[in-house]
Amino acid sequence: MRSLSFLFVALLATAGALEASQEAETALPAPGSLQQIKDFTGPTNASLYIYVPPKLPPSPALLVAVHHCAGNAPGFFRSTPYKALADAHGFIVAYPHSYHSGGCWDVSSRATLKHGGGGDSASIAAMVGWVLKAHPATDKSRVYLTGTSSGAMMTNVLAATYPELFAAAVVYSGVPAGCFSMPVATASSAEAPPWNSTCSQGKLISSVQHWAQIAKDMYPGYSGPRPRMRIIHGGTDTALLPPNYNETIKQWSGVFGYDWTKPVSVKQDTPKHGYSTTSWGPKLEGVWAAKEGHTVPYMGEADMKFFGLG
Numbered sequence: 001m002r003s004l005s006f007l008f009v010a011l012l013a014t015a016g017a018l019e020a021s022q023e024a025e026t027a028l029p030a031p032g033s034l035q036q037i038k039d040f041t042g043p044t045n046a047s048l049y050i051y052v053p054p055k056l057p058p059s060p061a062l063l064v065a066v067h068h069c070a071g072n073a074p075g076f077f078r079s080t081p082y083k084a085l086a087d088a089h090g091f092i093v094a095y096p097h098s099y100h101s102g103g104c105w106d107v108s109s110r111a112t113l114k115h116g117g118g119g120d121s122a123s124i125a126a127m128v129g130w131v132l133k134a135h136p137a138t139d140k141s142r143v144y145l146t147g148t149s150s151g152a153m154m155t156n157v158l159a160a161t162y163p164e165l166f167a168a169a170v171v172y173s174g175v176p177a178g179c180f181s182m183p184v185a186t187a188s189s190a191e192a193p194p195w196n197s198t199c200s201q202g203k204l205i206s207s208v209q210h211w212a213q214i215a216k217d218m219y220p221g222y223s224g225p226r227p228r229m230r231i232i233h234g235g236t237d238t239a240l241l242p243p244n245y246n247e248t249i250k251q252w253s254g255v256f257g258y259d260w261t262k263p264v265s266v267k268q269d270t271p272k273h274g275y276s277t278t279s280w281g282p283k284l285e286g287v288w289a290a291k292e293g294h295t296v297p298y299m300g301e302a303d304m305k306f307f308g309l310g
């Protein structure tokens with residue numbers, strides 16, 4: 001009996017040590033430079049890079065920044081303003097990194113277009129989970145999301161599939177969630193993500209109700225809070241044509257129950273000259289950049305203001 005309980009105590013101690021070593025592995029990386037998180041694994045092969053600013057407040061926010069096609073996490077880290085903004089405002093930035101040849105995200109498979117479906121969207125959701133575990137002091141009510149082009153498409157997909165994770169999202173030059181879905185959707189994210197030219201050319205015009213239903217069906221039965229959305233698009237975009245702006249606005253107005261034909265305000269030359277910002281309600285605004293192509297340049301400070309991070 002005695003030796004058995006001894007063994008039990010010894011086992012507990014070993015388990016404790018194991019747990020401690022696992023925790024040590026999931027700690028945030030050293031501050032001040034971009035780091036790949038080698039021990040992160042998600043349902044797909046997407047990998048995770050993290051930037052921790054030198055001065056981290058006691059309960060920091062988290063921003064997830066999703067790259068474009070032909071992009072990658074280190075490149076996105078260098079080409080976007082979020083590192084400097086993280087240094088100035090003290091939040092963690094997570095940069096998901098695509099494993100697909102071509103560097104796009106899967107925004108069209110059945111797996112990725114479903115909450116818990118095990119596609120690339122689930123991998124990025126798991127990255128948020130990784131940060132919250134590695135640094136439990138992270139403020140989970142202040143997790144934000146942004147992306148450009150393919151990353152913008154993924155931002156809309158994540159807002160629909162994992163609305164419970166994000167407080168707000170900024171979409172630079174994307175398409176509505178589900179616009180790239182295939183007639184016979186491929187089953188998993190592992191296959192090369194197909195390009196959908198009907199959608200990219202702005203030929204998928206649908207009703208508010210239909211777009212909203214597509215987004216809601218990605219997480220059936222969900223009735224909790226959803227991220228505030230800011231949709232940005234350029235008027236001379238030739239890669240993801242301008243009609244995708246209104247279609248995305250229609251989708252989210254339908255989800256939030258706003259009348260997209262009756263915006264509550266339109267501000268010209270906001271946030272900069274030649275752009276206009278339209279609001280449909282507290283959770284949805286659009287920025288129309290009439291003279292910009294693909295993609296609209298980042299507006300880091302305006303993003304901060306929208307997130308409430310400034």
Ligand SMILES: *[C@@H]1O[C@H](CO)[C@@H](O)[C@H](O)[C@H]1NC(C)=O
Nearest residue numbers: 178179180181183196197198
């Ligand atoms: C693009 O996606 C739509 C669904 O939004 C689908 O109906 C259409 O067939 C797809 N087009 C291509 C070229 O795959």
Ligand SMILES: *[C@@H]1O[C@H](CO)[C@@H](O)[C@H](O)[C@H]1NC(C)=O
Nearest residue numbers: 043044045099188189190191
């Ligand atoms: C992940 O990569 C491994 C090794 O290259 C491959 O065998 C596997 O099919 C990939 N999984 C997915 C979901 O892409």
Ligand SMILES: *[C@@H]1O[C@H](CO)[C@@H](O)[C@H](O)[C@H]1NC(C)=O
Nearest residue numbers: 235241242243244245246261
């Ligand atoms: C979006 O819809 C508004 C209102 O109907 C219209 O004035 C505008 O031209 C549309 N924009 C695009 C890019 O289709």
